[in-house]
Amino acid sequence: MTDDHIPPTKVDDVELRLLLDAIAQVYHYDFRGYSMASVKRRLSHAKERFACRSYSQLQDRVLHEPDVFPALLAFLTVQVSELFRDPAYFRAIREKVVPHLRTYPSLKVWVAGCSAGEEVYSLAILFREEGLEDRTLFYGTDINTEALRKAEAGVYELERIPLFTENHRRAGGKSSLSDYYTAAYGAARFDPSLRKRTVFSDHSLVSDQVFGEMQLVSCRNVLIYFDRNLQDRAVGLFKDALVRKGFLGLGSKESLRFNKHSEDFSEFARDEKLYQKRGDS
């Protein structure tokens, strides 16, 4: 994954590249194929947070102080999600995708870039409501192990619950969201039985491979942080992971339009960004 298009005219940019090279070589997290505008913005915040004058100084700290990289990783990985974010997406899964999924005796669902697990819990609730949960295995993957720990815990701030509840209702929820969590000490803890069929694991769309045969892959607001090459790689992984006629869901402003693999998918629900892998690819 190269970024040859960045002209090395500015010292800042040179230092940024060197920092990303160092992180890739030492920590095996490769951000060099990410959207640079966004990486730069986040690293400039990190530079301030770690009281560094330059990216070179930040690099020195990242390489020599063991505590710095895990904290830096939190800056580099975007973690913004909600339960049932974009309710229309979940409504389309419920109304249009579920009827197809019912025809399979067993199901595998992959949430790629699951962050703190909001989307995995959303799908687990939806699948329970639709009577599909017992035949489904869910995989929630992310590169941020701290986020995965939060996902395992399934605990969210109580103040986020009204939004989650409203989203769930607008997504066509057939039960009350309050059936699935218990509130205590300012936090809502989601029913651990929702994740008994879920595997949360560390997986990188940059460097790792396919690990199973899926009927549904949901990867929303992840591809926008990648450059074109990396977007091609990630969608290639999804294509290889999906069964024929399997489903791929993207974020509301993402599409396969500029992607190398766009021909391998057909639009299934255009507005909700649901694609179906073609039967012949």
Next chain:
Amino acid sequence: MTAPPAGAVVIGASAGAFDALSAILPRLPHKFPWPVLVVVHIPPDKKSLMAELFAARCQVAVKEAEDKEPLCGGTVYFAPPDYHLLVEPDGRASLSSEEPVHFSRPSIDVLFESAADAFGPALVGVVLTGANADGAHGLRAVHDGGGTTFVQRPDTAQATMMPQEALAACPAARAMTLQEIAAYLNTVGGDA
């Protein structure tokens, strides 16, 4: 693929945005050489009608920006609701759902800072009416990158806070009326 544009215009507006933009965007000539990127604060759950409304009234093309789309001259790109709009170093648009800035997503600062980085001196930054401090830091970044900066004269703005904050953060910016800004933009990019 066409070469990235030589420069760009970035515009930020909040309360009163529609009227202010109506005095500027329809006056851009058909062959305007640079892309124009616009952030307007809009509620996240609303479908934005800005692109549609202005498409019918402008000589230049008007659309909502798509992720990784190459930016072209003679086109106005609106940030979609609930996403930040950024400019990549190679002159493509990119979207982000990172945290809101100044309670806003899209944020004017985020667009202006990334555009300043991508275009340096070949950038014009314009802060219009609004009741918010978004855009002030961004305009300063445009100036620090060698770009040209304009602010709607606060006494002519529907909401004065945003222009005032922008002038405070970036005193070198020129305060002008909407008509003066529109007239200036017509001279942008030389004969390209």
